[in-house]
Amino acid sequence: xxxxxxxxxxTRAAVELFAxxxxxNTSVQQIVERAGVTKGAMYHYFESKDDLxxxxxxxxxxxxxxxxxxxxxxxxxxxxxxxxxxxxxxxxSIEFLPEGTVFFRSQHMLSRPRQQEVVRRxxxxxxxxxxxxxxxxxxxxxxxxxxRAVLIANFFSDVHYLSHWYHPEGQEDKTLVAEQLxxxxxxxxxxxxxxA
Amino acid sequence: xxxxxxxxxxTRAAVELFAxxxxxNTSVQQIVERAGVTKGAMYHYFESKDDLxxxxxxxxxxxxxxxxxxxxxxxxxxxxxxxxxxxxxxxxSIEFLPEGTVFFRSQHMLSRPRQQEVVRRxxxxxxxxxxxxxxxxxxxxxxxxxxRAVLIANFFSDVHYLSHWYHPEGQEDKTLVAEQLxxxxxxxxxxxxxxA
DNA sequence: GGTGCCGTACCGACTGGCCGGTATGCCACG
DNA sequence: CGTGGCATACCGGCCAGTCGGTACGGCACC
Numbered sequence: 001x002x003x004x005x006x007x008x009x010x011t012r013a014a015v016e017l018f019a020x021x022x023x024x025n026t027s028v029q030q031i032v033e034r035a036g037v038t039k040g041a042m043y044h045y046f047e048s049k050d051d052l053x054x055x056x057x058x059x060x061x062x063x064x065x066x067x068x069x070x071x072x073x074x075x076x077x078x079x080x081x082x083x084x085x086x087x088x089x090x091x092x093s094i095e096f097l098p099e100g101t102v103f104f105r106s107q108h109m110l111s112r113p114r115q116q117e118v119v120r121r122x123x124x125x126x127x128x129x130x131x132x133x134x135x136x137x138x139x140x141x142x143x144x145x146x147x148r149a150v151l152i153a154n155f156f157s158d159v160h161y162l163s164h165w166y167h168p169e170g171q172e173d174k175t176l177v178a179e180q181l182x183x184x185x186x187x188x189x190x191x192x193x194x195x196a
Numbered sequence: 197x198x199x200x201x202x203x204x205x206x207t208r209a210a211v212e213l214f215a216x217x218x219x220x221n222t223s224v225q226q227i228v229e230r231a232g233v234t235k236g237a238m239y240h241y242f243e244s245k246d247d248l249x250x251x252x253x254x255x256x257x258x259x260x261x262x263x264x265x266x267x268x269x270x271x272x273x274x275x276x277x278x279x280x281x282x283x284x285x286x287x288x289s290i291e292f293l294p295e296g297t298v299f300f301r302s303q304h305m306l307s308r309p310r311q312q313e314v315v316r317r318x319x320x321x322x323x324x325x326x327x328x329x330x331x332x333x334x335x336x337x338x339x340x341x342x343x344r345a346v347l348i349a350n351f352f353s354d355v356h357y358l359s360h361w362y363h364p365e366g367q368e369d370k371t372l373v374a375e376q377l378x379x380x381x382x383x384x385x386x387x388x389x390x391x392a
Numbered sequence: 393g394g395t396g397c398c399g400t401a402c403c404g405a406c407t408g409g410c411c412g413g414t415a416t417g418c419c420a421c422g
Numbered sequence: 423c424g425t426g427g428c429a430t431a432c433c434g435g436c437c438a439g440t441c442g443g444t445a446c447g448g449c450a451c452c
Binding site: 023108181185 | 217218219220221301304305342343345346347349350352353354356357360361362373376377379380381383384
């Protein structure tokens with residue numbers, strides 16, 4: 001990204017403030033003051049406050065989607081691919097914890113069309129994920145006695161919830177937690193011996 | 197609750213609007229119009245808009261806490277008690293889905309003291325829950341190789357996430373989903389044969 | 393190499409509208 | 423006749439977005 005530093009500074013300030021105070025409680029004035037620029041500068045790079053929020057989403061969505069595609073492209077056993085996907089999404093969600101907080105809290109503050117765009121992008125991710133799970137079910141490694149929607153929700157819920165409880169304690173901690181959550185998820189998914 | 201119907205109507209309208217538009221995007225005017233009363237009437241029963249939001253939280257928190265205490269008071273095997281607790285909290289969360297949406301989305305809009313009160317109440321619930329898990333670990337039925345905080349987050353995340361994906365499809369469906377999620381959680385919790 | 397022109401980046405005072413909250417009064421009922 | 427239960431008009435603050443203006447770097451043309 002060779003964007004001007006102004007746009008970057010503003011985005012950074014916005015994320016921090018939105019994450020701690022919420023979108024509605026943060027005035028544009030606060031954002032530009034924290035970023036060390038003026039309102040005029042900000043409105044030169046962003047169409048609206050709404051636009052600023054969307055830019056934050058854009059960045060996360062693109063990043064996670066590209067990671068997903070890359071992992072899937074590498075190929076391999078379903079179980080290994082899914083494990084890699086899960087670990088990755090948890091890890092990057094931890095890296096972008098403030099963004100995630102804003103994401104899940106303020107999505108409904110977006111204008112209608114932009115909200116739909118976000119939904120569209122998330123669905124794309126969701127569908128690829130679901131296809132993996134189905135493949136695992138077809139191959140008989142994952143249980144089929146629980147609706148796929150429930151299984152998937154059971155994982156994405158962990159990702160959502162991270163910002164509600166996770167507080168970083170060291171660097172490798174991030175990966176550890178990602179593996180633990182992934183482990184819990186996959187354990188629940190695997191077909192039991194007793195299954196039909 | 198033998199509150200006047202005005203207070204009830206207002207609360208109901210507020211929940212619906214907050215859940216669909218968010219707290220900040222909903223004006224007091226909208227609420228009273230939907231409830232079929234006037235601003236004067238509303239401010240006769242509530243101190244502020246903030247107060248209205250808190251009342252919604254109050255109701256949910258009290259309800260779930262009383263359920264929890266009751267189930268624990270009944271006693272029994274840890275695993276059975278925990279299962280009952282989990283099923284109950286998922287079920288009531290589904291019954292109060294709009295309230296839950298508001299709850300998780302708009303908590304940060306409360307005034308500081310009230311926010312702390314909510315945190316306090318939730319911690320009380322959390323601690324009782326954690327004590328159950330620990331008891332299960334001490335008795336050797338639950339795994340101890342994953343931090344208790346992670347195990348617990350893994351369950352509460354499901355409760356939080358319900359409003360993001362669940363859409364009712366019949367009456368018994370509610371209980372079914374509650375049991376499925378509980379099953380997934382407890383399966384992940386149980387000590388494996390291979391464990392130390 | 394000066395001169396004029398233009399486009400890009402930025403400034404910051406101002407405004408129009410919205411919205412939470414309040415002041416005051418009315419009316420029914422006991 | 424006074425008190426609880428409301429209605430209605432109004433106020434003051436805040437805030438997103440605007441708009442007239444400035445600073446400056448490049449670039450063409452003489």
